[in-house]
Every structure is written in structure tokens, then in C-alpha cells.
Amino acid sequence: MSAIAPPQARATTGRVMPRAWHLIERNLFVYRRTWTIIVSGFFEPLFYLVAMGYGLGRLIGDVTGPGGQPIPYAMFVAPALLATGAMNGAVAEATFNFFFKLNYNRTFQAILATPLSVRDVAVGEIAWALIRGGLYAIGFIVVIAALGLATSPLALLAIPAALLLGFAAGAVGMAATSFMRSHQDFDLINVITLPMFLFSATFYPIETYPEAIRGIVAITPLYQGVALIRGLTVGVLGPEMLFQVAYLAVMGMIGLWITSRRLDRLLRK
Amino acid sequence: MPMNPASPPLIHARGLTKRFGAFTAVDAVDFDVAPGEAFGFLGPNGAGKTSTMKMIGCTSPASGGTLTVLGMDPETQGPEIRGRLGVVPQQDTLDEELTVRENLLIYGRYFGLSRAECGRRADELLEFAQLSERGSSRVEPLSGGMKRRLTIARSLINEPDVMLLDEPTTGLDPQARHLLWDRLYRLKQRGVTLVLTTHYMDEAEQLCDRLVVMDKAKIVAEGSPRSLIEQYSTREVAEMRFAPGVQDTLDGQFNGLADRVEHLPDRVLLYAEDGEAVAVAAHDRGLRPETVLVRRSTLEDVFLRLTGRSLVD
Structure with missing residues (x-):
């Protein structure tokens, strides 16, 4: 074997991509065989859209949209489902799959040699979670555009907005996962994500709630993401969007920071 | 290989310390590893071998002392150092979601190698590890020996200058161990510096030019396998096994027969230059062991003398 060359003869490779990119490459290797798992996540919001948007929407008729004007119920629900799909995609990667890699597969220990x-690992894993969430967002935006539920060209911006939501939820989910001891703790994730899905002004406007409850709902990244994306698909811009973007970005940065610190503690003992 | 004073050490540690809270895993150890050397850390479980290896491998920060690896500081140049190391951890950290060949490919990518280069090296290394037929197999069904060989192959993907092997053959059957030793020996002959931990004395004698014995977080002895035996043991050992009950009546009966006498529950060990002569002398004194075994001293004798016979954990 000629693989052992003296040091000076070693080829030096230029580094164009950040090192974190290799985590994404690794996950692409895995999903080349198991892509069906990813595809399945695309159908869930679609089923909800049919059931809620069109089924229930027929009974409901029009609701008040972001700018105060009436819009069909399906048009109200579709961006929320887009946001939820992107969030769930990112959270699935950032929690369950991340836990497995961290605790059972010892993948990260090998990588850190x-x-x-650790920061490359955290960034790479969150980036991968975003890619998965982003794929759902792209697929779904095409569907709702075809159905006439996204009326504004601004709807294209819903994709980066969905990525931002995925970043916030994924990074926080990953940070939380780094504290988990066993897979039973994942019940907690469901206890958090399911009510978030149901109550973050996804299926009805936040004004439905009494004032006190609204404040609690507004804390969730999904609410902020839904409000942002709904404004974009309906085509109503507002100054509050700047706050929503900043809120999600800061949440994601905090999650990333905690994740990096936790990985350092757990893996570099 | 003796230390060459002209070439600076590849790894240099002074007062190197690792603490976990109040527990001191490595307590101010000093050692140097020369280029091309095969250097061993020998010691019972919990002696601090793995913690030392992790500090050298820049995956665990030192709590005190100085450490340089390849002339660099692990604190600030971790990625640069790791780029030139090949690490075989105690427990396999193979990526079980990937195939055998993919494990090599992606590992090469982590080191910044091009895809084409990764592919070329992966095929060579599969050959080297005798795994060419299993390239597209998943990792999980591989035998322990195959996984170990794959781990070693993986650690070579970046053509490392130094290999860190933490108990490379623990848990393997004799065939697999000998195959691994052969592969490690070949690497050494190519000039790769080997740093390994082991509690197998035969492994240390086979592979190490020089070793340190660690016990309770400290280095208690240092030298070549031969010199350690000379220093801490005798040339030969006579092992005498007595009938049940007789053993307890033998205190003092061996006085003056050997350099050192050790009473074990089931036998008596007599350390001497000439084991055969000791056996004869014992017979002349009227001692009648059931069996007598005269053998050469091994590192195991040194090890047990230095680290004691009681179980550590």
C-alpha cells in the first residue's frame, strides 16, 4: 500500500467549503438509501391541507387574513402547514436522529478525532436539519402555488422564511436533545410540538385567544414563523416581519450556541 | 528504536495532568515519543492510559502541565494536529449507518481530501485491511476483528504521521490479534510512529520499542520491554504448585533460595537468574511441589510487581 507517504509528499487540499459541509455529505450518504423517510414527511401537511383547508374550509368560508381583508380558509391554513412541515422536518432531524448519533452511533466521537x-458538528447537523425542512417547504410551496393559495410573488420568500423557522426550532430542539438521557424523553418533544402545531394561530387567528393567552402563543417560534410566512404567501408586508425575522434568528443562534457548548462538554471530556 | 537526541520528540509531555472534578485521572506525567518509535502505555484499567491518549489526540483538553504534539499546541492547533493523527479508539466508533467503503470515503472527506483521492485510498485500505470483499456491506454485521481492521483502515485514510491506538486488540480472537499485529508492524516499518495502550503483555512485547507503566494516574516505570524485565524482575521464574493444604505450611521455607519469593493462593513464584537451579535446591531442602514450571520472566511479571495483584475494578 502506498497510502503512507512521507509528510512532505502529502497532497494539500484547498478548502473551499466550510468543514461543517462534510456533516451534510455524511447525511446524504445515509439518505441515499433511506430517502423514502424524507418523502413521507412531505405528505403530512398535504393531508392536513385537504382535510382542514378544503374539507373544514367549506364550512368556514372566509376568514380575516394578515392585512385585515377576508381570504378563503384554505389560503389561511396553507402557509401555517408549510411552516409546520418545515419545522417538523428540521425538528425530527435535530432531535431524534441527532440523539441517536450522539448517544448510540458514536458518529460524533469519530468525527471529532x-x-x-464541535462547532462544525453543531453547524453541520443544524444545516442538515434545515435542508430537510427546506425541502418540505419547497415541495409544499409548489403545491399551494399550483392550487392558487399563494397569490403573491412574495410567496417565494416563504422558502427562506421557512428555513429561518427551521433554524430556530431545529437549533432549540437540538440543544434540548443534548440534555436528554434516554429515548423516553422524546415524549416531551411531542408534548411540545403537537400543541405548538395546533395552537400557534395555525388554524384560526390569534385574536381568538384572550389577551393573556396571546402572549404565551407569541413566544413559540412556530407562531412567529406562521405569521411571517402567512404574510408572505398572502402578499401583505408589515414592519412586524422584521421583529419576526430577528426573533427566529436570535432563537436559532442561542440554540446553536447551547448545542456547541453541550457537545463540547459531552464529547470532549 | 532508541531515542535519537538529534530529532525533537514528536510528542512531548511534562507534568501532564487530567482532572475530572476532584478525581485526578492523570497526575503530572512526563514522557517523550520519538519519530518512528512504537511507544506503549501499559497499565491496569483506570490507570489513566485512555485519558492520556485523548489529550494527545486533542479530543480532551489537559487540566495542567505542558503537551506538544508534532511540535504544536493541542490547545490552539487541535485541528492541525488531528489532521496528521490516525486514531483507533478503544471502542469502535464506526458509522453504522454507512457501508464499509462509505465509512472510509466520508472519513477522508472530514480530512479535506478530494472525492477522487478518498476513493483511491479507500480501495487501497480495504485491501490492506483484507476487507475488499465487504466494501458494500453494512458495518453492523461485521465480526469484531473486521470492525477493528476497518477502524484501523479508517484511521489511515489521511496518511497519518502518528497513530494512536487505544487497546487495539482487546476482545479479539488470537487470529484477529495476530493479523492486526502484522498490519501494525508493517506500518511501523514504513516509518509511522505508533503510540498504543494495552494491558496485554505479549502485545507490548511484540510491538513496543519503549513503554511506560502507568498505575493510579502516574508513570511508575519506563524503558524497553527487555530493560524493564531486567530492572524489575529476574531472568527466570520457577513456579511451584503444591497439594491443597501444603501451601499454608511453607512460610519461610524458601528463604535464600531465590532473589524474590511470592506466595500466591495456589502457587509459589521464585524469581531467580537460574530457575532450574532453584528447583533443584528446593528439592534438596525436601520441598515436594506437585508441579514445577521454569520459565523466562515476562513483562507480565514486571507489570504485576509494579501495579500489584489486586483487582482494580
């Missing part, structure tokens, strides 16, 4: 750092 290479030039990659």
Missing part, C-alpha cells in the same frame, strides 16, 4: 470541531 478529525480536524472538525
